[in-house]
Each structure stands twice: as structure tokens, then as C-alpha cells.
Amino acid sequence: MKYTLMINEGPYQHQASDTALQFARAALEKGHEIFRVFFYHDGVNNGTRLAVPPKDDRMLQKEWSELAEKHGLDLVICIAAAQRRGLMDASEAKRQGLNADNIAAGFRISGLGQLIEGGIEADRTLVFGD
Amino acid sequence: MAMLHIVNKSPFERNALKSCLGHTSAGDSILLIEDAVVGALTGTVMAPELQVAMQDQAVAVYALGPDLAARGLSAERVLPGLQVVDYAGFVDLTVANEKTQSWL
Numbered sequence: 136m137k138y139t140l141m142i143n144e145g146p147y148q149h150q151a152s153d154t155a156l157q158f159a160r161a162a163l164e165k166g167h168e169i170f171r172v173f174f175y176h177d178g179v180n181n182g183t184r185l186a187v188p189p190k191d192d193r194m195l196q197k198e199w200s201e202l203a204e205k206h207g208l209d210l211v212i213c214i215a216a217a218q219r220r221g222l223m224d225a226s227e228a229k230r231q232g233l234n235a236d237n238i239a240a241g242f243r244i245s246g247l248g249q250l251i252e253g254g255i256e257a258d259r260t261l262v263f264g265d
Numbered sequence: 266m267a268m269l270h271i272v273n274k275s276p277f278e279r280n281a282l283k284s285c286l287g288h289t290s291a292g293d294s295i296l297l298i299e300d301a302v303v304g305a306l307t308g309t310v311m312a313p314e315l316q317v318a319m320q321d322q323a324v325a326v327y328a329l330g331p332d333l334a335a336r337g338l339s340a341e342r343v344l345p346g347l348q349v350v351d352y353a354g355f356v357d358l359t360v361a362n363e364k365t366q367s368w369l
Contacts, residue, residue, distance in 0.1 A: 165353060
């Protein structure tokens with residue numbers, strides 16, 4: 136079965152990102168496909184590579200990157216939500232005249248059309264949020 | 266067309282579970298995750314409503330075991346008839362139900 140996951144909550148805010156990550160792992164383990172993970176609202180904060188949580192804490196951003204690398208996941212960050220929260224890739228930073236970017240490996244910035252396409256292409260769309 | 270209703274907030278904090286119970290149809294399933302798992306316990310004000318849903322309205326109710334454990338709640342304390350599942354069981358519920366609705 137093909138899944139699109141939507142994550143509307145930031146890491147460490149509550150539990151949505153953790154639940155989505157565990158769900159994605161369990162679905163992949165069962166042989167299902169994760170077509171896309173779309174990060175919206177504060178969920179875009181899951182895609183920064185500059186987070187340095189205490190060593191004994193969950194490392195959510197890193198775990199998403201690692202899962203994406205292992206399974207070739209498409210992690211998409213909403214551009215409008217990202218701009219508001221200072222989440223940048225190199226080309227967006229350049230376009231905005233900023234001197235730094237912070238997007239984590241495995242993530243890409245795009246628009247809401249990617250969520251719509253995910254909903255159409257997947258058999259199931261699940262929303263995780265606050 | 267069966268629907269999986271996912272509730273993630275404590276019924277003692279928000280009314281998501283109550284709203285959800287007002288919208289379920291026979292054959293639907295409710296999965297309690299995150300803080301909502303406290304609603305799965307016996308002896309709470311939510312218990313009678315969940316029991317009616319399970320016994321009289323053919324709604325299956327589940328709670329996510331790892332979230333019960335994370336809150337120090339034993340799976341033995343859940344309502345009779347309420348099933349405890351793990352993440353693999355969560356995935357199976359999304360396969361079995363054509364639609365999912367997260368009551369955020």
C-alpha cells in the first residue's frame with residue numbers, strides 16, 4: 136500500500152513527529168511504500184540540520200534524514216511555512232539574499248501541490264499534528 | 266466504507282474523542298494514540314460512552330500500546346473489549362480502513 140504522511144507539528148513540541156516516524160518505520164517494515172512525507176506549519180522545523188538536542192534525547196531531525204536515506208523517502212517542506220520559520224535551502228537563501236541555509240539532508244522545499252499530488256497518488260493519507 | 270478515526274488528545278483536556286464518537290458509523294474503528302490513551306482506561310467518565318460505542322454501535326476501539334507504556338499505564342487497565350495494538354497494528358488498521366480521519 137502507498138502512503139502519504141502529513142506532519143503539522145514541530146519536533147519536541149508534542150509527539151506528532153515521533154508518532155509519524157514510528158508509523159513510517161512500521162509501514163516500511165511491512166513492505167508498504169511511503170510515497171511522500173509533507174511537512175506543513177510548524178512541521179517544517181523537522182527539516183533543519185542545525186538542531187543539536189542533548190545526547191540522550193530523541194534526535195528527530197537526524198532520524199528523518201536517516202530514514203529518508205535508507206529508504207529513498209521524499210521529504211517535502213512547504214515553502215510558505217518554511218519562509219516564515221527561517222527554513223532555507225541554498226537556492227531559496229540566495230533568492231532571498233540570505234547568507235546561510237539550514238535544510239537537512241533528504242529534505243526538499245516545494246509547494247502545496249506536492250501534498251495534493253501525494254493525496255492523489257497514495258492509497259492512504261495520514262495526518263499527524265497537534 | 267469503514268473509517269479509521271485517530272484521536273491523539275486526552276479526552277479530559279480536549280473534546281476530540283467526544284466529537285469523534287458523535288461521528289462514527291457502524292464498522293468504523295477508533296485508535297487512541299499519544300495522550301488520548303488515557304481515555305482507554307476503566308473507571309473514567311469516558312468509559313461509559315466508549316462502552317456504548319463498542320457494544321451497541323459496532324465501533325471497534327483500539328489504543329496504541331507503546332503510548333500506554335510511555336505513560337506508565339498497564340495494558341491490563343484498559344476497558345474490556347478495547348484492543349491494544351503496536352505500531353505494526355496501527356499500520357494494519359490503516360490498511361483495513363479505506364479512509365483515515367485524524368481528530369486534531
